[in-house]
Amino acid sequence: MYRLGSLSRRSTRAIAANVAAAATRYNARGLSTESLQAFGEKHVTRGLGRITEGIVAQGRGSYVDFQDGRHMLDFTTGIGVTNLGHCHPKVSKAAADQCMNIVHAQCGIAFHEPYLQLIERLLPLMPHPSLDSFFFWNSGSEAIECAIKMARIATGRPNIISMQGGYHGRTFGAMAVTRSKTIYSEGVAPLMPGTFSIPFPFWHQFGASPTISESELTANSLYQLEILLAQQTAPRDTAALIIEPVLGEGGYVPAPNEFLQGLREICDKHGILLIIDEVQSGFCRTGSWFAIEPSGVRPDILISAKGLANGFPLSAIISRKEITDLLKPGSMGGTYAGNPVSCAAAVAVADAMKEEKILDNVKERSKQLFTELNALKADPEVAPYILDVRGRGLMVAVEFTSSASAGSKYDVVTSETEQVGLAGRVAKKCIEKGMLILTTSMYEVVRFIPPLNISEEEMAKGCKIFAEAVREVIKT
Numbered sequence: 001m002y003r004l005g006s007l008s009r010r011s012t013r014a015i016a017a018n019v020a021a022a023a024t025r026y027n028a029r030g031l032s033t034e035s036l037q038a039f040g041e042k043h044v045t046r047g048l049g050r051i052t053e054g055i056v057a058q059g060r061g062s063y064v065d066f067q068d069g070r071h072m073l074d075f076t077t078g079i080g081v082t083n084l085g086h087c088h089p090k091v092s093k094a095a096a097d098q099c100m101n102i103v104h105a106q107c108g109i110a111f112h113e114p115y116l117q118l119i120e121r122l123l124p125l126m127p128h129p130s131l132d133s134f135f136f137w138n139s140g141s142e143a144i145e146c147a148i149k150m151a152r153i154a155t156g157r158p159n160i161i162s163m164q165g166g167y168h169g170r171t172f173g174a175m176a177v178t179r180s181k182t183i184y185s186e187g188v189a190p191l192m193p194g195t196f197s198i199p200f201p202f203w204h205q206f207g208a209s210p211t212i213s214e215s216e217l218t219a220n221s222l223y224q225l226e227i228l229l230a231q232q233t234a235p236r237d238t239a240a241l242i243i244e245p246v247l248g249e250g251g252y253v254p255a256p257n258e259f260l261q262g263l264r265e266i267c268d269k270h271g272i273l274l275i276i277d278e279v280q281s282g283f284c285r286t287g288s289w290f291a292i293e294p295s296g297v298r299p300d301i302l303i304s305a306k307g308l309a310n311g312f313p314l315s316a317i318i319s320r321k322e323i324t325d326l327l328k329p330g331s332m333g334g335t336y337a338g339n340p341v342s343c344a345a346a347v348a349v350a351d352a353m354k355e356e357k358i359l360d361n362v363k364e365r366s367k368q369l370f371t372e373l374n375a376l377k378a379d380p381e382v383a384p385y386i387l388d389v390r391g392r393g394l395m396v397a398v399e400f401t402s403s404a405s406a407g408s409k410y411d412v413v414t415s416e417t418e419q420v421g422l423a424g425r426v427a428k429k430c431i432e433k434g435m436l437i438l439t440t441s442m443y444e445v446v447r448f449i450p451p452l453n454i455s456e457e458e459m460a461k462g463c464k465i466f467a468e469a470v471r472e473v474i475k476t
C-alpha cells in the first residue's frame with residue numbers, strides 16, 4: 001500500500017524544499033503569505049467559508065503543507081474526496097499521461113477511451129447488476145440535477161421526496177431537495193417546486209433520545225412516508241425518493257438496513273424510483289464499495305462523485321438501460337461532462353483501491369478509530385460532554401452535548417452559536433494542533449473523514465490530537 005506516514009527523510013526534505021520554493025516565488029513577486037491572504041479576502045467572494053487561514057502549497061498523502069510552513073494532518077480529505085490521499089502517484093500519473101493524449105473530448109462529439117474504460121471498471125462494482133447505464137458529469141450537484149430530470153422523464157410524474165437532514169448540493173434542483181440547513185437556500189426562493197420531505201431515521205429528527213432503537217426510528221420514518229403519500233403527494237404524482245444511505249451534512253448517521261428495505265418496498269408498490277445519493281458515502285468510504293450494499297437494496301438511480309476520481313472533478317449517474325432508454329439523445333450532456341483526464345484518474349482510483357486492498361484498511365482503521373473514540377467517551381472526565389459516537393467505516397462522527405442537555409429549548413447550532421458550541425471549538429483546537437478536521441450538521445458534530453489508506457500511526461496521531469483538543473476545550 002502507498003503509505004504516506006512512512007515518507008522517507010528524503011521526501012520529507014523534498015516537501016519542505018517545495019514549500020520553501022513556493023514561498024520564495026511569491027516573495028519574489030512581492031507577495032508575502034499575509035498579503036496573499038489579504039488579497040484573497042478582498043477579492044474572493046464572501047459566500048465561501050474557510051476553516052483556516054493560510055495558503056495551501058501542496059498535499060501529499062495524509063498531509064497538507066501550507067506556505068507558512070504548517071504541515072497538517074488532513075482528516076477532511078477535502079470533504080471526503082482525496083480518499084487515496086493527496087496526489088496519489090498512480091492517480092496523478094494517469095491524469096498527467098492523459099493530459100498528453102487528449103484533454104477535452106466532448107461527450108457530445110464521440111466516445112473516448114477513458115470514459116469506456118471507467119464503465120468497464122465500475123460495472124462489476126455496482127451494488128446491483130441491473131445498474132448498467134452510465135452518464136458522467138462534473139460535480140455531485142449536477143448529478144443530482146440529472147437524476148431528478150431522469151426520474152421525472154421516466155415516470156412522467158413531478159414530485160420528489162427527500163429526507164429532513166439530507167444534503168444534495170447547492171444548485172437549484174439539488175438545493176430544493178436539501179433539508180440539512182437553511183443556509184444553502186436562504187434568501188433565494190422560489191426553489192424548484194414539487195419537493196416534499198420525511199424525517200430521516202435519526203433521533204434528532206424526532207426530538208427523541210439517542211438511545212431510541214433503530215426499529216422504532218425506522219417505523220416512525222416509514223409511517224411518515226406512508227402519510228406523506230396519503231396527505232401531500234399522491235403516488236401517481238411522485239417520481240422519486242432520494243436518500244443518502246449515510247447522512248452526511250445532516251450529521252453522519254447511517255440509515256438502518258430495515259429502513260432502506262422498507263423504502264424499497266414502498267417505492268416498488270407505487271412505481272416510485274429510489275435514488276441513492278452516494279456522493280459522500282460511496283467508493284469504499286464506509287467499508288464497502290457503496291454504502292447501500294449491506295442493505296441489499298437495489299437503487300433505481302445511483303449517484304457517485306467525490307472519491308470517484310480522488311480530486312479530479314467527476315460524478316456518475318448510474319441507472320438501468322430500461323430507464324435511460326427513455327431519454328432523448330441530447331437531453332443529457334454538458335461541455336465538460338465525463339472529462340477524459342478525470343475519467344483516466346478514476347480508472348486509476350478503481351485499480352489502486354483494489355491493488356492496495358483499501359477495503360481491508362478501512363476495516364482495520366475504522367476499528368482503531370472507534371476504539372479510541374469510545375475510550376474517550378468512557379473517560380469519566382469527558383463522558384458528560386460526548387453524546388454519541390457513530391458512523392460506518394471511515395465516515396465517523398462524535399456528537400457533543402449542546403445547550404439542550406442544559407435544558408435549553410433548542411438542540412441545534414445556529415449561525416449565531418456555531419463557534420460557541422463544543423464541536424466548533426474542538427475542531428478549531430485540532431487545527432491549532434496541526435490537524436484539519438470538520439464539523440457537520442446543525443448539531444454539535446465533529447466528523448472524521450480521513451484518507452482510506454491512512455496508516456495506523458497517522459490514525460493514532462489524529463486520535464491523540466482530537467483527545468487532547470477535547471480535554472483542553474472542556475476545561476475552558
Ligand SMILES: Cc1ncc(COP(=O)(O)O)c(C=O)c1O
Nearest residue numbers: 139140141167168169248279280
Ligand atoms: C451526499 C451529497 N450529495 C451531493 C453533494 C453535492 O456535491 P458537489 O459539492 O460536488 O456539488 C454532496 C457534497 O458534499 C454530498 O455530500
